[in-house]
Amino acid sequence: MFLSDEVSAILDSEGELKARLERVCDLLFRKCGAKICFCEVFSSRWSYFAGLDGVVVPEKRIVLNERFGIIAENFDLNDTENIEVIDILKQKAW
Numbered sequence: 001m002f003l004s005d006e007v008s009a010i011l012d013s014e015g016e017l018k019a020r021l022e023r024v025c026d027l028l029f030r031k032c033g034a035k036i037c038f039c040e041v042f043s044s045r046w047s048y049f050a051g052l053d054g055v056v057v058p059e060k061r062i063v064l065n066e067r068f069g070i071i072a073e074n075f076d077l078n079d080t081e082n083i084e085v086i087d088i089l090k091q092k093a094w
Contacts, residue, residue: 002081002084003027003028003031003032003081003082003084003085004081004084004085004087004088006027006031007024007027007028007085007088007089008088008092010023010024010027011024011088011089011092012092017050017094018049018050019050021038021049021050021051022050022051024036024089025037025038025050025051025052026052028075028085029052032074032075032076032082033074034072034073034074034075034082035051035052035072035073035074035075036051036052036070036071036072036073036075037049037050037051037052037058037070037071037072038050038051038068038069038070039068039069039070039071040067040068041063041066041067041068041069046061046069046071049068051070057073058071058072058073059072059073059074059075060072060073060075060077062077062086064086064089064090064094065090065094067094068094070089
């Protein structure tokens with residue numbers, strides 16, 4: 001199963017949004033070593049919503065929609081599978 005398919009299955013599952021997003025973060029950490037936190041976006045202020053503790057260096061900020069974004073460490077945006085994961089998150093996480 002592709003990583004993007006696994007993320008999609010988690011997001012389509014039952015349960016609270018925060019719990020599903022934390023499962024996505026755990027999956028991305030286990031599969032590719034990426035540390036991801038989902039944040040609520042309030043203009044220029046990003047507030048932690050769900051994800052792994054200890055994202056020390058937020059190397060990337062990725063806006064998913066007007067309400068949410070992710071900060072990521074060790075997440076290669078040149079990797080095709082990771083791009084597909086971001087596309088799935090933009091479509092399904094909300």
